[in-house]
Amino acid sequence: MKFAHLPLRLTIGAYVLNSGLGKRNLEGAAAEGMHGMAVAAMPQLGQLEPARFAKLLSYSEIALGAALIAPFVPAPLVGLGLTAFGAGLVQLYLKTPGMREAGSVRPTQAGSGLAKDIWLVGAGLTLVLEGLTHGRRRG
Numbered sequence: 001m002k003f004a005h006l007p008l009r010l011t012i013g014a015y016v017l018n019s020g021l022g023k024r025n026l027e028g029a030a031a032e033g034m035h036g037m038a039v040a041a042m043p044q045l046g047q048l049e050p051a052r053f054a055k056l057l058s059y060s061e062i063a064l065g066a067a068l069i070a071p072f073v074p075a076p077l078v079g080l081g082l083t084a085f086g087a088g089l090v091q092l093y094l095k096t097p098g099m100r101e102a103g104s105v106r107p108t109q110a111g112s113g114l115a116k117d118i119w120l121v122g123a124g125l126t127l128v129l130e131g132l133t134h135g136r137r138r139g
Contacts, residue, residue, distance in 0.1 A: 001071035002134075008123055009068045012082065017065025023058035027051055041095035042088075060085070079127025086120030093117065 001009060026034065034057070035050035045053060064081050067073045092114055093099050099111030107115035 001073075002075065002130075005075055005127065005130075008127070009078070012120070012123055013065045013068030015065070016061050016068065016085070020058045020061025020063075020065055023054055023061065026054040026058070030054075037092060037096055040097070041092040075127040075131035079124045079129075079131060081124070083121055083124030083128060086117055086122075086124055089114060089117035090121060 023034075031050040031054040035045070035048070035053045038053065038057075039046045048056070064078075064085055067078045067081060093107070093111060094105070096111075096114070099108060099114055100106065101108055
């Protein structure tokens, strides 16, 4: 892991890992609510049962958080994972009713929590691009 990536990877990794650990035992109404929001944004997720969706989301967040923290996982690889995860959250923000002001991308008060997740996309792309261009500068 490049020393300059350390603050970015550790802080985001710890946050995502903690989020995943917190979802490990979601069941009932909590799992149904999370699944319902996800299905509204990505209808293909409707094929999963809510409890199964919550488990898969939890495991995915745990894996991504651990990969961000692990120094041996290359920046471009972990950056791709973070970019995909962040893009999913942005899609959730854009497609969930009530998250944006009418005719705008500006968040409502209810949407501010999801709108801020755009930084995950930026951080992921930074890791990907810096990792891919770093070797070229040496040559």
